[in-house]
Amino acid sequence: MASDYSATPITMDNINPKVLKCEYAVRGEIVSIAQTLQQNLKDNPGSHPFDEILYCNIGNPQSLAQQPVTFFREVLALCDHPSILDKSETQGLFSADAIERAFQILEQIPGRATGAYSHSQGIKGLRDTIASGMEARDGFPADPNDLFLTDGASPAVHMMMQLLIRSENDGILCPIPQYPLYSASIALHGGTLVPYYLDEQTGWGLEISELEHQLKTAKSKGIDVRALVVINPGNPTGQVLGEANQREIVEFCKKEGLVLLADEVYQENVYVPDKKFHSFKKISRSMGYGETDISLVSFQSVSKGFYGECGKRGGYMEVTGFSPAVREQIYKLASVNLCSNISGQILASLIMSPPKVGDESYESFSAEKEAILSSLARRAKTLEEALNSLEGVTCNRAEGAMYLFPCINLPDKAIKAAEEAKTAPDTFYAKHLLNATGIVVVPGSGFRQVPGTWHFRCTILPQEEKIPAIVSRLTEFHKKFMNEFRG
Known part of the structure; x- marks a missing residue:
């Protein structure tokens, strides 16, 4: 039975109207549904046609298993616990330039x-x-x-x-x-x-x-x-x-x-x-x-x-x-x-001041940086090509940042179904995608778009080894979706 809050001093009728006007789709309705599905999968394995939620909705690299940069975390650790700077064993655990930088910062x-x-x-x-x-x-x-x-x-x-x-x-x-x-x-x-x-x-x-x-x-x-x-x-x-x-x-x-x-x-x-x-x-x-x-x-x-x-x-x-x-x-x-x-x-x-040539951490730092950025570039290219292979989808190349923003030419039947469901057509598509595949994207309407066009934002951040699964799930779903709503 729902609780009755009608007697409380703050209601939807008297809160700041600016708050009601404010929207933030990146953590909106689709993500809430995804979190519920994730709990369902944990409580009842096999209850959905997928075994994990693939979050492609937000630029949050480390939540998707990207490892932090070693030099940065060494300096942070030393600054947060400066007493270990004076211990001899620290010299073997941390790079010399991280120790020096921590002393400078402290x-x-x-x-x-x-x-x-x-x-x-x-x-x-x-x-x-x-x-x-x-x-x-x-x-x-x-x-x-x-x-x-x-x-x-x-x-x-x-x-x-x-x-x-x-x-x-x-x-x-x-x-x-x-x-x-x-x-x-x-x-x-x-x-x-x-x-x-x-x-x-x-x-x-x-x-x-x-x-x-x-x-x-x-x-x-x-x-x-x-x-x-x-x-x-x-x-x-x-x-x-x-x-x-x-x-x-x-x-x-x-x-x-x-x-x-x-x-x-x-x-x-x-x-x-x-x-x-x-x-x-x-x-x-x-x-x-x-x-x-x-x-x-x-x-x-x-x-x-x-x-x-x-x-x-x-x-x-x-x-x-x-x-x-x-x-x-x-x-x-x-x-x-x-x-x-x-x-x-x-x-x-x-x-803004990473390790420089000659510093102990320079080579490992440069290798970590190159590995992450080159992997992101490959992921971007793979997803871009996959999206452009889908019926009715066009996607500009990802020149930078962490996202693709493909345009979806949805069938009239899908648009009508979205209207009946009292939701935007791209939100309708994104919900169907999530429920069928576990892939989380953000509807383009959350970012605003040219009226009459429909998009979604997809990050390039899932681990590189998971990109093929995203491509195959998305491709299979899209074919079924278009076949269902084409007629």
């Missing part, structure tokens, strides 16, 4: 304790290290005072939305399809998402004419567009922007007076030889724009790349082109949360 931490609070922007010495890594990457100076270390990139995005959004009349230009963090955070902070559509026919290209059109349309509705979000490499779409396109985007933001919010968390994940990651900081500085010419916020995270340290919640944002007075307000927002966790801060410094 000297920068208040009380040499990872359980202590730090400066609200993050430990100064770690910010120095990150700034040096950014300068080495871009060829242009980076100021550690421009860096705010955060618990992953998500809190940094929320912080900027808090800063920019004053009311529903404030708009943020976001790519469609988009990572639902953006639509969710805009909704929570009471703003308006202004969509610009990526061109699927040109490999998810970003056209300036589309930005201009959507900006003009928003202004005609009384929306004050304040910023442009660009995700590069793309999530969920997997494209990598070319330099010429990036320069156009910088010029557009300069001309229109927009803050450029550059989501660059997949910068290590580029799989094709004809594309290379370039930060928007590098692009804008190479165009001659200085600190006061363009407002730019770039986001980085330890969750992605080849490291996949999602649970450590480390990341940072670089904030440039804001006045000292506004910077003080950003610092105030950071101070409300006191500081980000120290382990995440340490990892953020390590990913």
